[in-house]
Amino acid sequence: MYCLDDGTALLEGPASADGSATAILGSISVPNDTATVQQIHVTEAEPPGSSGRLTERLSLSAHRAAQPQEAHRYPRAPQETKSNRATKTLAAIAVVLIMIGGFFGYRYVSPANANQIESIAVMPFINESGSPDVEYLSDGMTETLIGSLTQLPNLSVKARSSVFRYKGKEVDTKTVGKELNVQTILTGRVGQHGDQLTLSLELVDVATENAIWSQRYDRKQSDLVSLQSEIARDVSNKLRSKLTSSDTAKVEKNYTANPEAYQLYLKGKFYWNKRTAEALKQAVESYRQAIERDPNYALAYAGMAETYVLFSSYDVAPAKDSMPQAKAAAQRALEIDDSLAEAHTALGFYLSNYEWDRSGSEREYRRAIELKPNYSTAHHWLGADLGNIKRVEEGLAEMRRAEELDPLSPIIGTNLGDNLVLAGRPDEAIVQLKRVIVREPGFAYAHLALGKAYGAKGMYAEAIAETRKCGELTGSVAAGYLGLWLARSGKRDEALKVLGKLKEDSAQRYVQNYDVAIIYVGLGEKEEALNYLEKEMEGHSETASIFGVAPELAGLRTEPRFKAMLKKMNLPESSL
Numbered sequence: 158m159y160c161l162d163d164g165t166a167l168l169e170g171p172a173s174a175d176g177s178a179t180a181i182l183g184s185i186s187v188p189n190d191t192a193t194v195q196q197i198h199v200t201e202a203e204p205p206g207s208s209g210r211l212t213e214r215l216s217l218s219a220h221r222a223a224q225p226q227e228a229h230r231y232p233r234a235p236q237e238t239k240s241n242r243a244t245k246t247l248a249a250i251a252v253v254l255i256m257i258g259g260f261f262g263y264r265y266v267s268p269a270n271a272n273q274i275e276s277i278a279v280m281p282f283i284n285e286s287g288s289p290d291v292e293y294l295s296d297g298m299t300e301t302l303i304g305s306l307t308q309l310p311n312l313s314v315k316a317r318s319s320v321f322r323y324k325g326k327e328v329d330t331k332t333v334g335k336e337l338n339v340q341t342i343l344t345g346r347v348g349q350h351g352d353q354l355t356l357s358l359e360l361v362d363v364a365t366e367n368a369i370w371s372q373r374y375d376r377k378q379s380d381l382v383s384l385q386s387e388i389a390r391d392v393s394n395k396l397r398s399k400l401t402s403s404d405t406a407k408v409e410k411n412y413t414a415n416p417e418a419y420q421l422y423l424k425g426k427f428y429w430n431k432r433t434a435e436a437l438k439q440a441v442e443s444y445r446q447a448i449e450r451d452p453n454y455a456l457a458y459a460g461m462a463e464t465y466v467l468f469s470s471y472d473v474a475p476a477k478d479s480m481p482q483a484k485a486a487a488q489r490a491l492e493i494d495d496s497l498a499e500a501h502t503a504l505g506f507y508l509s510n511y512e513w514d515r516s517g518s519e520r521e522y523r524r525a526i527e528l529k530p531n532y533s534t535a536h537h538w539l540g541a542d543l544g545n546i547k548r549v550e551e552g553l554a555e556m557r558r559a560e561e562l563d564p565l566s567p568i569i570g571t572n573l574g575d576n577l578v579l580a581g582r583p584d585e586a587i588v589q590l591k592r593v594i595v596r597e598p599g600f601a602y603a604h605l606a607l608g609k610a611y612g613a614k615g616m617y618a619e620a621i622a623e624t625r626k627c628g629e630l631t632g633s634v635a636a637g638y639l640g641l642w643l644a645r646s647g648k649r650d651e652a653l654k655v656l657g658k659l660k661e662d663s664a665q666r667y668v669q670n671y672d673v674a675i676i677y678v679g680l681g682e683k684e685e686a687l688n689y690l691e692k693e694m695e696g697h698s699e700t701a702s703i704f705g706v707a708p709e710l711a712g713l714r715t716e717p718r719f720k721a722m723l724k725k726m727n728l729p730e731s732s733l
Contacts, residue, residue: 274396276313278337279303281324282345282356295347296321296430297423298356298385302343305389307531308407312396315339316533316563317430322596334363337564341369343392352378358388360395370395381416412456412494413447421447422457429464432568434473440464455497458490462503463534466510469698472667476697480511498529502538509542510699513726518542533563537572544576545702547729552576567593567600574606578613579706586610601630608638613708617646636662637672641709644679652676669693671700675709687718694722705729 279302284295299317306314315337323333330342340363348355359371372391376384386409393408413419425443428436444461448454465483469476484507490500505521508514522539525532540555556573563569570593577586590607597603608623620642627635636659644652656676662668674689690713694701704710704719705728713719714730723730 274340275311276315276339277306277341277343277396278315278320278333278339279306279343280328280333280345281321282347285346285348285355286350288349291349293424293427294349294420295345296427297420298347298388299345300426300430301385301423302389302392305385305408305410306393306396307529308410309393309397309404313339314531316531316566318566318568319563320565321430322565330361330363330366339363341396349378354378354381354384356384356388358392360392379416382411382414382419385419386411413451413454415451415454418447418450418454418457421450422454422460425457425460425464429460432467432471434471437464437467437471437473453493455490455493455500458486458493459497459500459503462487462490462507463499466503466506469667469669469696470700472669474667476511476699480507480697483507484511496528498525498532498535501525501528502532502535505535505542506538509545510702511697513702513728515542515546515727531562533559533566533569536562537569540576541572542702544579545706545728547706549580553580565596567597567603570596571600571603571606574603574610578606578610578708579703581613581708583610583613586613599630601627601635604630605635605638608635608642609709612638612642612645617642621646637669637675640672640676641679644676644681649680652679656680669698669700670696671698678709678712683713683716686713687716690719690722694726701726702728 282295282299342361346357356374360369389408425440428440444457447457462483465479468474468479487500487504501521502525505518509518525535536555536559540552543552559569574586574590587610593603604623605627608620612620624635624639640652640655670689670693674686677686
């Protein structure tokens with residue numbers, strides 16, 4: 158026998174009464190036409206007359222499946238040369254290394270990867286307290302967990318807007334798994350009794366509908382922050398066979414130790430997701446209160462920034478009043494924590510739509526995606542901006558990536574349709590927008606976008622019908638486009654009525670100048686249209702960023718005043 162470390166002969170010579178033995182290593186002969194299997198046989202015996210030492214015999218055998226094993230035993234060599242011994246030693250070492258490699262390959266590669274989960278949908282946690290006042294808590298805990306899990310590399314986590322479509326509905330595991338294309342679903346129930354919180358979680362395999370893991374947590378409300386980290390860690394460990402220390406740090410990261418600040422942040426997110434003017438105001442107030450409790454709460458500053466950038470889009474306030482506040486909040490968040498993708502995304506939106514810094518905006522969006530590759534909002538807003546500067550295919554690619562990450566998001570699906578209209582592809586836009594409306598018939602902005610697609614094709618009756626539907630759902634949001642399509646369809650008097658009503662409303666609330674401008678476009682009054690477009694630009698409204706690509710403005714692109722506007726906003730003048 159030879160040492161497998163250095164090849165030193167351990168036992169050599171004929172067996173004798175003193176316990177010595179010859180190490181036997183036979184040469185291996187493998188027939189060309191039949192596969193063989195090498196086996197290692199280790200036997201322990203005491204030779205007759207020995208002093209009690211065990212003699213170990215190592216033999217390598219090769220056998221054919223159809224032949225008896227005994228036919229491939231190798232005879233004992235009568236004499237070993239130094240060269241032969243070295244060769245045989247190397248062969249033995251090679252066999253052992255193959256065995257060791259096979260073991261570790263099996264242990265650390267095959268089983269682990271075979272069982273590793275690659276995709277998950279965290280369903281909206283059910284509020285078992287019965288009080289709508291704590292709905293923000295169940296929703297917020299769901300969204301926070303989604304955010305934590307997106308930090309894991311190579312794990313597909315469905316975004317909030319996709320999973321919240323199932324809120325309040327009976328969840329069929331197989332149906333949801335198929336619709337969202339995920340391997341697993343996590344469900345949860347949140348109960349609050351006084352200052353006591355109870356959370357029950359269950360992780361289910363979509364294919365088998367079997368529970369992989371379940372856990373109940375009972376904590377005081379003051380332990381909410383640490384509970385959220387504990388949940389993220391436990392779920393992550395069930396999804397991944399092995400987490401690096403970096404992965405663990407990411408999923409367990411907390412941005413505040415103050416439970417009151419954290420709950421106020423959850424309220425802010427709850428209102429932000431409603432996307433109404435009043436809810437956005439409530440979101441800002443919740444974030445403000447969270448920051449009062451913890452002045453270094455970077456995530457609350459980021460949430461405030463993401464809210465302020467939407468104020469002008471949802472007719473809450475003019476951009477000149479809200480956008481500077483968005484910038485200040487985003488910069489403060491990044492001063493505290495430069496790794497916040499949400500803050501970089503909000504700053505990118507601000508730079509593009511308020512300062513018209515196109516390259517700076519793209520840099521911020523790209524940084525956000527680098528930090529959080531699966532953050533659908535960053536892809537979504539970057540795609541819209543690229544479309545506005547006529548980088549059509551790049552913009553559509555980002556939009557489609559956002560939709561892939563958040564397949565049931567009505568706003569992403571709608572804005573993808575908008576991008577197709579702006580790219581001069583209204584037929585594709587109609588197909589896309591009808592798909593959104595089938596899923597979300599009550600989503601007003603999808604009807605408005607479908608109206609734009611019909612209008613771009615000159616189908617004004619259809620455009621009017623869809624735009625009216627949007628107005629029924631939201632009030633006067635669609636008034637500008639309704640007036641435009643009425644004017645272009647020859648219904649001038651009706652268009653003028655819409656225009657008059659819009660001007661009256663502007664005395665009571667914020668009305669985008671763009672809405673007034675496009676009615677004048679439809680009426681053929683270019684100078685008035687240009688006057689209002691200049692006001693829109695001077696107010697740095699988000700809508701001004703579409704001036705270079707909006708099909709309804711095509712008739713103004715040769716006008717010197719309009720060209721000057723495009724140049725000032727760093728928008729390309731050439732047509733698509």
